[in-house]
Amino acid sequence: MKDIVEIRWHGRGGQGAKTASLLLADAAFNTGKFVQGFPEYGPERMGAPITAYNRISSERSSVHSNIYYPDYVVVVDETLLSAVDVTAGLKAEGAIVINSAKTPAELRPLLRGYAGKVCTIDAGKISQETLGKNFPNTPMLAAIVKVSGVVAVEEFIKDMDASFHHKFATKPQVIGGNMEALKRSMEEVTVG
Amino acid sequence: MSNLKAKDINETITWKEITLGCSVFEGGSAELVNTGDWRTIKPVIDMEKCKQCMLCVPVCPDMSIPVEEDGRRGEFNLFFCKGCGICAKVCPFDAITMIKDEK
Amino acid sequence: MGIRERLSGNEAIAVAMKQINPDVMGAFPITPSTEIPQYFSSYVDNGEVDTEFIAVESEHSAMSTCIGAQAAGCRAISATSSCGLSYMHEMLYVAASDRLPITLAVSCRALSGPININNDHSDAMSVRDAGWLMLFAETNQEAYDNYLQAMRIAEAVNLPIMICQDGFITSHAIENITLVEDDKVKDFVGEYKPEYSLLKGSMAVGPYATPAFYIEAKRQQAQAMIDAKDVIRSVSADFEKMTGRKYDLIEEYEMKDAERAIIIIGSSAGTAKEAIRGLRATGEKVGLIKIRSFRPFPAEEIARALKNVKVFAVMDKADSFNSHCGPIFAEVSAAMCVANINNPKGINIIYGLGGRDVRVESIERVFAQLDEIVKTGDVGESYRYLDVRE
Numbered sequence: 001m002k003d004i005v006e007i008r009w010h011g012r013g014g015q016g017a018k019t020a021s022l023l024l025a026d027a028a029f030n031t032g033k034f035v036q037g038f039p040e041y042g043p044e045r046m047g048a049p050i051t052a053y054n055r056i057s058s059e060r061s062s063v064h065s066n067i068y069y070p071d072y073v074v075v076v077d078e079t080l081l082s083a084v085d086v087t088a089g090l091k092a093e094g095a096i097v098i099n100s101a102k103t104p105a106e107l108r109p110l111l112r113g114y115a116g117k118v119c120t121i122d123a124g125k126i127s128q129e130t131l132g133k134n135f136p137n138t139p140m141l142a143a144i145v146k147v148s149g150v151v152a153v154e155e156f157i158k159d160m161d162a163s164f165h166h167k168f169a170t171k172p173q174v175i176g177g178n179m180e181a182l183k184r185s186m187e188e189v190t191v192g
Numbered sequence: 193m194s195n196l197k198a199k200d201i202n203e204t205i206t207w208k209e210i211t212l213g214c215s216v217f218e219g220g221s222a223e224l225v226n227t228g229d230w231r232t233i234k235p236v237i238d239m240e241k242c243k244q245c246m247l248c249v250p251v252c253p254d255m256s257i258p259v260e261e262d263g264r265r266g267e268f269n270l271f272f273c274k275g276c277g278i279c280a281k282v283c284p285f286d287a288i289t290m291i292k293d294e295k
Numbered sequence: 296m297g298i299r300e301r302l303s304g305n306e307a308i309a310v311a312m313k314q315i316n317p318d319v320m321g322a323f324p325i326t327p328s329t330e331i332p333q334y335f336s337s338y339v340d341n342g343e344v345d346t347e348f349i350a351v352e353s354e355h356s357a358m359s360t361c362i363g364a365q366a367a368g369c370r371a372i373s374a375t376s377s378c379g380l381s382y383m384h385e386m387l388y389v390a391a392s393d394r395l396p397i398t399l400a401v402s403c404r405a406l407s408g409p410i411n412i413n414n415d416h417s418d419a420m421s422v423r424d425a426g427w428l429m430l431f432a433e434t435n436q437e438a439y440d441n442y443l444q445a446m447r448i449a450e451a452v453n454l455p456i457m458i459c460q461d462g463f464i465t466s467h468a469i470e471n472i473t474l475v476e477d478d479k480v481k482d483f484v485g486e487y488k489p490e491y492s493l494l495k496g497s498m499a500v501g502p503y504a505t506p507a508f509y510i511e512a513k514r515q516q517a518q519a520m521i522d523a524k525d526v527i528r529s530v531s532a533d534f535e536k537m538t539g540r541k542y543d544l545i546e547e548y549e550m551k552d553a554e555r556a557i558i559i560i561g562s563s564a565g566t567a568k569e570a571i572r573g574l575r576a577t578g579e580k581v582g583l584i585k586i587r588s589f590r591p592f593p594a595e596e597i598a599r600a601l602k603n604v605k606v607f608a609v610m611d612k613a614d615s616f617n618s619h620c621g622p623i624f625a626e627v628s629a630a631m632c633v634a635n636i637n638n639p640k641g642i643n644i645i646y647g648l649g650g651r652d653v654r655v656e657s658i659e660r661v662f663a664q665l666d667e668i669v670k671t672g673d674v675g676e677s678y679r680y681l682d683v684r685e
Contacts, residue, residue: 025469029301038468041327041413041650060471062433062565064464065654195491203507207514212394212453214512216499217491 004057005150006067010086011076014046016137020076021052023141027151028056030159040066049084056150072148075099076123076140081107087114097143097189099123099136104192119147121189130181131174138178139185146186153186199224227254231275234293235268241287248279248288297473297538304435304465307472308374308400308458309334311442314480316344317398318369318487321351321360323379326412327462328402331374354379358386358397365395366500368492370446372397376462377404380418384425387455391426392516393501396449399427400442401459402466403561403612405649413650414462416561419589420613420622426516428456428523429590433564435465436472440540441587443475444530446484451526452519459589461562463650475538483537523591544593546585547600549575553582555665556601558627559610560586563646563653567610570658581662586623594630601631606640606665612647619678621645640674646681657682 007024011017018039025037036055044050053067071094075086078100087096095117098107104118111118121143123136131138145156160182164175194211198221201210211217244264249257256273258266280288302310309331312320320339322332332348339348347364351357354375361371375383380401390397403419405411419429428449432438438460449456460466475483491498504512524544531542546564549571550556559567564585574581584600586593601607611621620628624643631641644661647653661681668674 022469025301029471034471035301036468036470038463041463041467043412061569063569063655064433064461064468064562064565065657066652068654201508205508205511207511207518210508210511210515212491212515213392213500214502214504214508215393215491216502217497219497219499221499 003059004055004061005072005148006070007054007056007072007074007144007148007150008067008070008090009052009054009074009076010080010084011050011052012046012080013044013048013050015076016135017050017074017076018052020074020137020141021054023137024054024144024150025056026163027141027145027156027159028054031151031155033057033151034060036061049080070094072097072144074140074144076136078102078107081110085112087111090114090116092116095119095147095191097121097140097147099140101125104190108192117147117191119143119189119191121185123185126181126184126188130177130184132177138181142182142185143189146189147191157182197221226271227274228269228271231270231273231293233275233277233290234270234273235275235277235279235288235290237268238287238289241285243285243287245284247282247284251278251282253278297475300472300474301469302435302472303330303467303469304432304438304460305330305402305467306334307435307439308442308460309338310474311439311480312372312400313338313344314475314477315370315443315446315484316481317346317372319347319349319360319364319371320373321349321357321364321371322373323351323354323357323375325354325376325379327404327414327466328374328376328379328400330466331400331402354382355386358383358390358399361397361399362386362390362393362395365390365397366393366492367494368487368489370398370487371395372399374400374402376402377406377412377418380422381406384422387422387425387427389501390455392512394453394516394519395455396446396453397455398442398445398449399455399457401457402462403459404462409649411649412462414464414562414612415648415650416459416612417614417648419457419459420615422457423590423622426454426520427590428452428454428520428588430456430458430527430588431560431586432458432460432465433562433585435460435468435470436540437542437587438465439472439474440534440538440542443480443483444527444534444542446487447530448523448526450487450489451530452523454516454519454523459561464562473538479537483534520591524588524593527588527591542587543596544586544588544591545596545600546587547582548585549582550584550600551582552580554580554605555662555669556582556584556604556607557610557644557658557661558584558586558597558601558607558623560589560623561612563610563612563658566653566655567658570655570662573655574659574662579662579666589623592626592630594626594633597627598630598634598636601627601639602634602636604639606642606668608642608644608661608665610644610646610661612645614645614648640668642668642674642677642679644679644681651682653682
């Protein structure tokens with residue numbers, strides 16, 4: 001892994017893209033990295049496109065701007081592909097990870113000529129089957145960890161297990177489902 | 193930093209000596225201010241006419257009409273009396289007269 | 296040494312408040328500082344602090360609450376932003392002139408209008424003459440460290456202090472931070488033992504002062520601000536002994552042989568450092584001066600640091616709307632004038648208003664403008680806006 005990895009998240013207000021970016025920052029922090037996790041703030045409206053960012057590095061990054069040339073892009077809602085230029089500035093040697101039931105080959109034509117890796121994961125389906133609800137956050141987080149290698153997979157799994165035990169101390173019945181969602185996502189993410 | 197008493201603060205004090213934010217370090221410092229000095233006319237009372245009705249006492253804005261231990265009003269406190277004349281106005285028996293003050 | 300954590304700037308301030316456990320907080324919520332009293336009120340509710348939390352109906356009342364509490368001999372704190380700070384304006388002057396060392400956390404945000412919730416410094420700059428000490432932070436770490444030093448500085452000179460950081464940019468961004476252990480914070484900050492207070496004896500605070508006394512009081516207040524420079528240095532030195540983290544009135548970055556320099560305040564200093572690293576790698580002699588203490592203003596220090604540059608740009612994240620420059624440019628120019636340093640040419644850059652993102656490329660554009668001045672010898676327009684659509 002190189003010194004700094006920059007990730008941009010696209011989602012819709014209320015879908016948890018911001019929370020996912022903060023969870024990723026947490027996971028990277030727990031493996032000894034320097035992290036930044038921040039959303040682009042404005043009027044907060046359910047369903048409106050939102051952007052969040054991560055910088056993950058081995059030395060502290062002093063930059064306090066948004067990210068214009070990301071190494072990776074995560075799209076939490078595939079309907080954004082037509083509304084937002086999600087691959088703007090995305091490095092060709094990087095990748096885009098999209099929450100979709102479609103294949104990378106099916107989505108590539110929507111990506112305005114992006115030549116790098118296109119990855120898809122059906123986070124909605126995994127979430128429904130493991131958690132019984134549409135919470136695409138957890139599977140998307142696992143998919144970007146797998147694709148970017150920003151955190152080692154075993155460390156990530158161990159850390160998330162500990163963090164779910166802490167977060168869901170009062171409802172331990174959901175821990176298993178969340179862990180299952182993570183693992184399935186890592187297995188099912190399709191790289192094209 | 194000083195905590196000077198009001199009696200020690202006057203118009204010769206320097207910026208180094210003045211209290212923080214002009215704080216005043218005692219209560220009742222108004223007792224030190226000789227407002228009687230502002231007076232040009234002063235009240236005099238004719239004790240023959242005074243019926244001790246006490247109407248003048250509460251209307252005095254400077255608390256310059258003391259009530260003695262026996263419950264009767266006393267002489268004016270001219271250290272505070274500004275000579276406003278309200279006492280003379282309210283007196284129903286014309287017992288109080290305002291005269292030119294000779295200091 | 297220290298506790299490795301990752302916190303947003305607002306959380307970092309709330310944690311500092313918790314570690315200090317002040318006596319009274321008077322607060323009213325406003326974006327983007329709302330989280331500070333929000334986090335802190337949960338510490339109060341959980342019994343982690345024994346602070347009296349007073350939820351008031353406005354910022355005017357929040358500051359009034361602090362004034363009353365501090366005058367009674369308590370440590371009083373608040374937090375605010377933008378219009379909230381404006382609404383405190385009247386009481387800010389009262390706090391300073393009553394010489395009450397209140398601590399106010401400010402997550403800086405643009406003032407209306409157009410209505411905007413994002414970062415610039417128009418709120419803090421608009422109260423710059425209220426008589427408060429003002430420290431600015433580049434990062435969440437600096438916001439936290441400044442807060443831990445705030446009360447010792449303020450209480451030593453009997454002036455209130457604002458701990459400013461950039462709204463959203465650092466207030467809401469999660470970043471690594473090294474916290475100081477609770478017991479060390481307690482030892483460092485110490486107990487508040489005011490020499491005089493309302494509860495200690497007969498005392499009247501905030502009396503009327505006639506023309507015979509008012510200017511003496513103000514001259515004394517001015518002296519406190521002058522004296523604060525040494526106090527900030529000495530408290531910073533103690534802080535460095537405890538944490539190893541060094542602070543001064545200004546930070547000079549790559550200034551030793553710099554020919555072109557910028558003067559900047561707040562989070563964009565970090566972005567500018569990245570730009571400077573890039574330009575230095577190609578042999579360009581560029582540097583920056585970051586202002587940590589805006590009040591007191593480090594006039595001599597800045598003049599000394601700029602003495603040998605060819606050209607400098609003062610970056611103002613607020614405009615004075617005076618038709619020629621922003622507030623920091625005015626102060627820097629006065630500093631240069633008093634120090635009788637006329638050689639460096641200077642321009643003023645108004646930037647980042649209302650959250651306009653400040654990129655590494657933005658700072659590179661400023662250095663390119665300075666390079667143009669060096670090459671042509673012509674300053675041209677000295678009052679410039681950056682990254683604005685023409």
